Ligand SMILES: Nc1nc2c(ncn2[C@@H]2O[C@H](COP(=O)(O)OP(=O)(O)OP(=O)(O)O)[C@@H](O)[C@H]2O)c(=O)[nH]1
């Protein structure tokens with residue numbers, strides 16, 4: 001853990017504290033759309049490189065694993081006054097890039113798992129991942145037109161979610177909707193914060 | 200991976216297009232030093248005559264007049280995040296930038312943080 005090592009002691013600057021939130025879910029479920037809807041900047045794209053260190057967490061064959069693979073992530077930003085700045089990362093769709101997930105999840109406040117009721121199974125890997133890692137998450141069902149509206153309790157059952165995991169409907173294209181999802185997430189994460197259970 | 204060997208290689212291969220990648224291979228520890236959301240801000244401008252600063256270093260110093268995350272720097276300069284971490288490590292070590300790391304996972308201030316973030320989101 002290297003947190004806090006690099007602040008410049010001489011710096012008189014008051015910098016905001018950066019906070020990371022993740023938007024996960026299956027391919028094409030609306031992750032980038034949601035990032036764009038709530039971000040104060042046009043969503044940006046950054047790349048991480050898959051190097052030797054991730055060999056073995058990946059099911060590439062030995063030969064291919066030596067090649068360098070690049071994984072792109074979309075992200076946006078929401079400034080919270082002068083003190084905090086939220087960064088929202090859309091997780092890369094392919095779950096085989098676990099090393100990026102691990103890095104993104106480290107220190108993340110929490111995650112939104114976007115679900116599409118027409119392809120519910122697509123979000124299983126995300127749910128599994130955050131459950132295993134202990135990252136607080138909420139499930140937001142993106143309401144595409146033409147998708148049958150399910151009872152949220154049914155979706156919750158189908159996803160085998162823990163009783164306390166919030167689940168809600170959303171429209172990934174709408175800022176208000178995305179904002180509500182994020183508020184639910186932060187409230188949930190607050191209840192799950194390490195110091196809340198440690199004391 | 201041998202750091203000294205790569206240091207030699209770095210001097211031999213000085214073409215601007217490959218140099219950052221060579222630097223990155225020689226100093227992989229920098230990969231773990233900064234998070235994607237670590238914020239950098241310039242605290243001392245470069246004069247452009249410093250020895251050992253590449254155009255990419257200079258570009259970061261110019262870009263970070265306001266605090267920007269590693270991810271944003273990477274996106275704006277169209278460089279992989281790993282390369283930006285290494286360049287930022289150089290700039291930090293030489294006192295050109297200050298870096299704000301993310302909140303530790305356990306922090307006594309966290310209650311205040313959650314409340315501020317909630318209030319901030321509600322006010323959007
Ligand atoms: N009708 C409708 N379309 C949506 C909604 N959300 C996203 N879309 C569309 O669905 C498509 C995929 O959305 P993206 O945001 O790119 O999905 P993604 O999860 O980032 O996709 P990948 O990164 O490729 O996995 C786009 O064409 C969006 O415009 C929604 O709520 N309603």
Ligand SMILES: [Mg+2]
Nearest residue numbers: 031032074090
């Ligand atoms: Mg996307």
